[in-house]
Amino acid sequence: MIESQRHSYHLVDPSPWPISGSLGALATTVGGVMYMHSFQGGATLLSLGLIFILYTMFVWWRDVLRESTLEGHHTKVVQLGPRYGFILFIVSEVMFLFALFRASSHSSLAPTVEIGGIWPPKGIAVLDPREIPFLNTLIPLSSGAAVTWAHHAILAGKEKRAVYALVATVSLALVFTAFQGMEYYQAPSTISDSIYGSTFFLATGFHGFHVIIGTLFSIICGIRQYLGHLTKEHHVGFEAAAWYWHFVDVVRLFPFVSIYWWGGI
Amino acid sequence: MASAILRSSLRTALRGGSRPNPASKRSFSSGASAEEEAREAAKWEKITYAGIAGCTILAVVNLSKGHPHFDEPPPYPYLHIRNKEFPWGPDGLFEVKEHH
Numbered sequence: 003m004i005e006s007q008r009h010s011y012h013l014v015d016p017s018p019w020p021i022s023g024s025l026g027a028l029a030t031t032v033g034g035v036m037y038m039h040s041f042q043g044g045a046t047l048l049s050l051g052l053i054f055i056l057y058t059m060f061v062w063w064r065d066v067l068r069e070s071t072l073e074g075h076h077t078k079v080v081q082l083g084p085r086y087g088f089i090l091f092i093v094s095e096v097m098f099l100f101a102l103f104r105a106s107s108h109s110s111l112a113p114t115v116e117i118g119g120i121w122p123p124k125g126i127a128v129l130d131p132r133e134i135p136f137l138n139t140l141i142p143l144s145s146g147a148a149v150t151w152a153h154h155a156i157l158a159g160k161e162k163r164a165v166y167a168l169v170a171t172v173s174l175a176l177v178f179t180a181f182q183g184m185e186y187y188q189a190p191s192t193i194s195d196s197i198y199g200s201t202f203f204l205a206t207g208f209h210g211f212h213v214i215i216g217t218l219f220s221i222i223c224g225i226r227q228y229l230g231h232l233t234k235e236h237h238v239g240f241e242a243a244a245w246y247w248h249f250v251d252v253v254r255l256f257p258f259v260s261i262y263w264w265g266g267i
Numbered sequence: 268m269a270s271a272i273l274r275s276s277l278r279t280a281l282r283g284g285s286r287p288n289p290a291s292k293r294s295f296s297s298g299a300s301a302e303e304e305a306r307e308a309a310k311w312e313k314i315t316y317a318g319i320a321g322c323t324i325l326a327v328v329n330l331s332k333g334h335p336h337f338d339e340p341p342p343y344p345y346l347h348i349r350n351k352e353f354p355w356g357p358d359g360l361f362e363v364k365e366h367h
Contacts (some may be wrong), residue, residue, distance in 0.1 A: 037354050044354070117345055125340030133332070137325045144318025151315050154308035158301050163308065170315055174322070181326075186361045190337035194359055196345040234301075 012075040019062040026054030070238075071231050081238050088242040092249050095212070102208055103256050106201035110265050117196055121265060126198045127190035128266040134185045135262040138178055142213070142251035145174035149220065149247045152227075152240075159234050161227065168224035171247070175217040182210050202265075205257050209250070216250045219243040 033047030070076040110121040118124030129135060152167035186203075193203040223243045226232055232240050299307070340346060353359065 040352075040354055123343075123345065125343045125346055127337040127340070130335070133329050137322060137329055140318065140325065141322050144315060144322055147311055147318050148315040151308055151311035154304050154311055157299070158304035158308050160305065160308060163312075167308075167312070167315070170319070174319070177322070177326075188334045189361070190335075192347075192359050192362050194348045196343075196348075 010077040010079045012069065012077070012080045014069075017062070017065065019058050019065070023055060023058040023062070026051050026058055030055060067226075067231070076236065076238065081236070084238055084242065088245065092245060095249065096253070099205070099208065099212075099253055099256075102201070102205040103260060106205055106257075106261050106265065109197045109201055114197075117198075121198070123196045123198050126196060129185065129189060129262065131258070131262040131266050134181055135258055138181050138185070139254055139258045141174050141178045141181070142254050145171050145178070146248055146251040148174060149244045152223075153244050156227070156232055156237055156240060157234060161230070164227050164232075165224060168220055168227060171220050172217060172224060175213060175220065178213055179210065179217070182206070182213075198265075202261060205261060209254060209257060212250050212253070216243070216247045219246055 029047055029051030031051070033044055033049070033051050036044030037048045038044075113119055113121045113123065122128050148167050148170040152164045152171060155161075155164035155167055191199045191202070193199045193207075220243055223232070223240045226239060
């Protein structure tokens with residue numbers, strides 16, 4: 003096969019995963035709407051849909067890893083595709099989170115008379131931004147330093163150090179999520195407490211969700227580094243995870259400054 | 268397989284030895300040497316340790332303060348909004364609070 007190929011492009015084999023992912027997404031959406039409207043069987047359909055999507059993600063990425071490592075299809079020119087694709091994905095994520103922060107600014111810059119004409123709204127107690135919120139900004143930034151350490155270790159060919167650096171990255175990420183959970187548990191307001199609660203928990207919650215995705219991405223990279231999948235010359239998956247992780251830790255600065263700090267005084 | 272390797276090495280030799288191929292350079296990279304990368308790795312390792320030390324101190328300080336207590340606000344209409352019951356019951360996910 004490979005010997006007869008006279009170009010550096012990857013012509014993919016037919017795959018069942020796009021259609022299975024689409025069916026999983028359909029079941030998740032319909033099940034989710036049914037669940038939220040308390041229809042019978044909604045929770046079951048939602049769970050089945052999510053399991054289907056998770057299964058599809060697993061087997062699809064398994065195929066991509068085999069094409070990359072075992073079959074060697076990811077040539078220099080093929081690597082450009084996922085790189086540009088991932089950059090565009092992160093750009094779309096920036097726009098998504100910008101909309102959530104903008105919703106908070108829109109509500110807080112000129113607070114309406116219904117919430118007392120002040121921000122935070124009358125009766126809403128807020129957290130001290132110098133306590134957990136500041137710590138939980140420093141933790142992702144330190145984790146970002148750790149992923150940069152991992153990147154340079156990979157480029158220097160220090161395989162073991164790269165695994166240690168990724169363990170540090172993931173550990174800091176888990177500590178962040180633990181503190182964020184503690185903060186939510188102790189918070190004086192909830193998502194159903196005025197526009198403050200809606201915008202605060204929507205923005206910080208979606209940021210936290212992105213931290214969890216980035217954590218899983220870094221764990222996968224750590225395992226792949228340990229297994230020797232990543233080389234000095236070829237580690238697109240790790241690069242994507244590092245870009246994503248920097249995006250997540252830089253984005254944390256915006257809710258910290260505008261929602262916790264400015265919005266809390 | 269063996270003949271393919273022989274053929275490709277013969278081709279390389281005919282082309283004038285192992286000339287650096289511009290396509291083999293990693294795209295999107297600065298192309299630093301291994302020594303430079305090792306130095307950078309050591310620098311970022313130190314920054315990571317400094318970050319972990321700072322975070323640990325701040326975490327100990329914050330956790331030793333204990334958790335904050337807030338007074339119950341007056342029942343303004345925009346607080347604790349309920350238009351219909353959640354699928355899982357009457358309380359929100361983070362609403363179960365300790366009262367003490």
